[in-house]
Amino acid sequence: MDDGDRIFKALADPTRRHLLDRLFERDGRTLTELESELEMTRFGVMKHLRVLEDAGLVVTLRQGREKLHYLNPVPIRLIHDRWIDKYTEHRVAALADLKNELEESA
Amino acid sequence: MSTMTAQATQVYQLYIRATPEAIWDAITKPQFTQKYFYGVPVRVTPEAFDGSDSAQGSVLEFEPSRKLVHTWRALYDEEMAAEPESRVTWAIEPQEGGYSLLTVTHDQLDGSPKTAGSVAGVGWMMVLSGLKTLLETGKPLSD
Numbered sequence: 001m002d003d004g005d006r007i008f009k010a011l012a013d014p015t016r017r018h019l020l021d022r023l024f025e026r027d028g029r030t031l032t033e034l035e036s037e038l039e040m041t042r043f044g045v046m047k048h049l050r051v052l053e054d055a056g057l058v059v060t061l062r063q064g065r066e067k068l069h070y071l072n073p074v075p076i077r078l079i080h081d082r083w084i085d086k087y088t089e090h091r092v093a094a095l096a097d098l099k100n101e102l103e104e105s106a
Numbered sequence: 107m108s109t110m111t112a113q114a115t116q117v118y119q120l121y122i123r124a125t126p127e128a129i130w131d132a133i134t135k136p137q138f139t140q141k142y143f144y145g146v147p148v149r150v151t152p153e154a155f156d157g158s159d160s161a162q163g164s165v166l167e168f169e170p171s172r173k174l175v176h177t178w179r180a181l182y183d184e185e186m187a188a189e190p191e192s193r194v195t196w197a198i199e200p201q202e203g204g205y206s207l208l209t210v211t212h213d214q215l216d217g218s219p220k221t222a223g224s225v226a227g228v229g230w231m232m233v234l235s236g237l238k239t240l241l242e243t244g245k246p247l248s249d
Contacts, residue, residue, distance in 0.1 A: 027113055027117075059119045059209065061117065070116075071117075073231060074118050074119060074120045074231065074234060077235055081235055
């Protein structure tokens with residue numbers, strides 16, 4: 001499996017996307033914190049975090065006795081760069097902004 | 107752009123097909139940084155991180171080809187320049203097969219929300235994406 005396969009496989013699961021959403025809101029969270037928001041066993045959450053770590057989407061840092069989880073945005077950016085160049089980016093960003101604005105005011 | 111508050115600790119990690127020595131040179135020498143760090147010549151010595159009129163800091167740890175820790179004060183914006191200094195850690199770990207793992211941690215941003223917002227999202231991402239492209243292809247990410 002190459003890096004791209006690992007990233008898409010990691011993202012192809014709603015629980016793992018949910019974990020990334022939690023970390024996007026606020027990262028540096030412990031397993032216990034992440035687990036408390038999911039109806040899932042500690043072991044299950046660990047397994048999902050492991051897949052995210054293997055794909056490079058989550059990075060852990062040790063702080064004392066605690067292991068903190070951080071969202072690593074680089075792999076997603078590299079996927080972005082692969083299909084969206086700097087000229088296309090402005091158009092895509094403008095459309096994404098428009099969509100967000102319309103949906104927020106709806 | 108997200109309207110959320112940027113994180114006080116930000117972690118960026120990527121694999122680069124390059125030796126730790128080549129990555130170290132690319133981070134610490136102006137002839138390389140000019141090609142990916144928003145055109146800024148950065149010179150790093152055991153004492154100082156000198157990003158000319160864009161960013162400045164003092165060097166806290168200097169272990170060539172392994173680890174660089176320095177403080178960060180953004181000078182490209184007046185409000186950011188007035189915020190407290192934050193800290194940037196570059197860790198390079200060689201991997202089997204000629205790859206290296208680069209982890210950049212920007213922390214101690216708690217009192218510097220403007221700086222945190224600026225370096226999050228596109229900020230570091232553009233630098234690191236450009237660094238990877240430069241080392242792997244010899245060319246800058248964009249002209």
